[in-house]
Amino acid sequence: MKSSLPAGQLEELLCIDCAVRRSGICAALDPDELQELDRLGRHVHFQSRATVFAQEELATSFYNLIEGVLRLYKLLPDGRRQIVGFALPGDFLGMAVSARHGFSADAIGPVVVCQFARASFSQFIADKPHLLRRINAFAARELNLAQEHMVLLGRRTAEERVASFLIGWRDRLARLKGPAQTVALPMSRQDIADFLGLTIETVSRTFTRLERDEVIEIMPGRITFLKAARAEALAAV
Amino acid sequence: MKSSLPAGQLEELLCIDCAVRRSGICAALDPDELQELDRLGRHVHFQSRATVFAQEELATSFYNLIEGVLRLYKLLPDGRRQIVGFALPGDFLGMAVSARHGFSADAIGPVVVCQFARASFSQFIADKPHLLRRINAFAARELNLAQEHMVLLGRRTAEERVASFLIGWRDRLARLKGPAQTVALPMSRQDIADFLGLTIETVSRTFTRLERDEVIEIMPGRITFLKAARAEALAAV
DNA sequence: TCCGCCTCTTGATCTAGATCAAGGAGATCC
DNA sequence: GGATCTCCTTGATCTAGATCAAGAGGCGGA
Numbered sequence: 001m002k003s004s005l006p007a008g009q010l011e012e013l014l015c016i017d018c019a020v021r022r023s024g025i026c027a028a029l030d031p032d033e034l035q036e037l038d039r040l041g042r043h044v045h046f047q048s049r050a051t052v053f054a055q056e057e058l059a060t061s062f063y064n065l066i067e068g069v070l071r072l073y074k075l076l077p078d079g080r081r082q083i084v085g086f087a088l089p090g091d092f093l094g095m096a097v098s099a100r101h102g103f104s105a106d107a108i109g110p111v112v113v114c115q116f117a118r119a120s121f122s123q124f125i126a127d128k129p130h131l132l133r134r135i136n137a138f139a140a141r142e143l144n145l146a147q148e149h150m151v152l153l154g155r156r157t158a159e160e161r162v163a164s165f166l167i168g169w170r171d172r173l174a175r176l177k178g179p180a181q182t183v184a185l186p187m188s189r190q191d192i193a194d195f196l197g198l199t200i201e202t203v204s205r206t207f208t209r210l211e212r213d214e215v216i217e218i219m220p221g222r223i224t225f226l227k228a229a230r231a232e233a234l235a236a237v
Numbered sequence: 238m239k240s241s242l243p244a245g246q247l248e249e250l251l252c253i254d255c256a257v258r259r260s261g262i263c264a265a266l267d268p269d270e271l272q273e274l275d276r277l278g279r280h281v282h283f284q285s286r287a288t289v290f291a292q293e294e295l296a297t298s299f300y301n302l303i304e305g306v307l308r309l310y311k312l313l314p315d316g317r318r319q320i321v322g323f324a325l326p327g328d329f330l331g332m333a334v335s336a337r338h339g340f341s342a343d344a345i346g347p348v349v350v351c352q353f354a355r356a357s358f359s360q361f362i363a364d365k366p367h368l369l370r371r372i373n374a375f376a377a378r379e380l381n382l383a384q385e386h387m388v389l390l391g392r393r394t395a396e397e398r399v400a401s402f403l404i405g406w407r408d409r410l411a412r413l414k415g416p417a418q419t420v421a422l423p424m425s426r427q428d429i430a431d432f433l434g435l436t437i438e439t440v441s442r443t444f445t446r447l448e449r450d451e452v453i454e455i456m457p458g459r460i461t462f463l464k465a466a467r468a469e470a471l472a473a474v
Numbered sequence: 475t476c477c478g479c480c481t482c483t484t485g486a487t488c489t490a491g492a493t494c495a496a497g498g499a500g501a502t503c504c
Numbered sequence: 505g506g507a508t509c510t511c512c513t514t515g516a517t518c519t520a521g522a523t524c525a526a527g528a529g530g531c532g533g534a
């Protein structure tokens with residue numbers, strides 16, 4: 001597997017050594033299949049703010065996120081933005097319903113993806129029920145997250161939304177890196193607002209209020225839970 | 238295939254004659270496979286307001302909706318409700334992420350489902366890549382709808398939400414029954430409110446305003462589009 | 475025919491969160 | 505070391521939609 005960047009410099013990377021080999025969809029594959037997959041995918045690096053793919057663009061590839069964080073969002077014609085999710089290493093992207101992407105994905109910080117041409121990957125998975133079942137499970141998990149988020153957007157208060165986001169993010173990072181009370185927030189306040197259906201001011205004020213109540217401590221690019229139980233209660237209601 | 242209701246009365250129903258045979262996931266199956274499936278599923282009738290399955294309940298079955306409309310919703314502990322979707326004939330339900338259902342489903346009007354025991358259906362699909370791919374496509378479509386709905390809940394005004402709902406509902410019914418300017422609304426105003434993240438009063442007022450502007454005409458249990466283009470414009474923005 | 479029970483509509487008022495506005499605190503660049 | 509950005513916070517004010525309240529209209533049951 002060849003890396004596309006830094007330009008001219010080639011890395012030999014094999015699926016068998018992949019960082020997300022156990023957490024991604026590829027966990028469903030045996031060593032022979034992984035070798036076959038080595039020939040289909042290539043690593044692509046993106047710098048912060050770069051666009052991996054854009055809404056309405058022809059969906060010519062699938063992607064496994066290897067490293068970094070992606071912001072997934074939909075735009076309305078007048079510029080209103082809704083972030084539909086943040087992707088983390090191990091996430092699988094590109095299951096478009098039509099020929100075109102339903103949302104845009106761009107990098108929050110440096111990112112590495114494993115890119116597969118749609119046609120060859122489709123052919124690769126076509127007769128692999130174990131892999132199809134795993135992709136199914138991933139889709140079901142995504143759908144479940146989406147439905148939880150609908151409840152948040154439709155029926156929760158600003159404070160509940162923010163607490164819910166922080167707890168949810170902490171738990172996702174915990175699954176990747178192990179539990180911790182301090183969690184990195186690589187996304188901006190505006191990103192959080194556009195994820196939670198709020199304005200940046202409301203997010204900022206809610207952060208401040210949670211800090212004043214000693215539920216969290218705010219630091220640049222991260223927060224620490226001081227009273228995790230209190231935050232969990234707000235998130236659960 | 239035996240029908241569970243009316244009690245004591247048995248219908249012989251074969252998958253090959255099924256009303257949703259072409260639109261549901263079963264469209265992926267050949268005649269032999271349909272015969273095999275005949276032995277796994279059974280038709281179950283529900284009357285209006287009956288619960289097909291409930292959130293947190295053990296997910297022991299999959300369901301194909303054959304006839305009628307289901308309301309799919311999540312409840313918060315304090316009773317706030319978010320409807321995550323309405324199911325129509327051809328829809329496939331039961332892809333729970335865990336052992337338990339993530340949402341409740343109940344009947345809006347009389348309903349017929351085709352029910353499959355989870356274990357035997359899982360076994361049935363396990364080695365059928367064509368069926369797995371179709372289930373995948375269904376899941377991707379659901380996910381896409383969910384993401385569209387997140388935009389609606391997070392970033393749209395009440396008027397846009399209502400117009401968007403009416404147009405979306407019209408288009409789904411059109412796919413089932415052919416296009417029409419009059420569309421049945423079997424769900425209550427409260428259901429619509431809980432789907433759109435609004436209150437019943439706001440939904441009612443918005444309907445009234447759309448009628449006053451001669452965009453729609455309101456009739457009991459249904460509406461007619463008078464200026465479909467105007468409604469589509471509101472829905473699209 | 476009347477009663478009780480719904481669902482839906484409409485009006486008055488309130489408020490959570492949006493909008494408008496003004497800095498402050500770091501970065502990055504010459 | 506100052507200029508310019510970008511991101512974040514905070515304050516003042518506004519408003520879309522929520523909440524509170526009161527019917528209206530339908531429908532089934534006896």
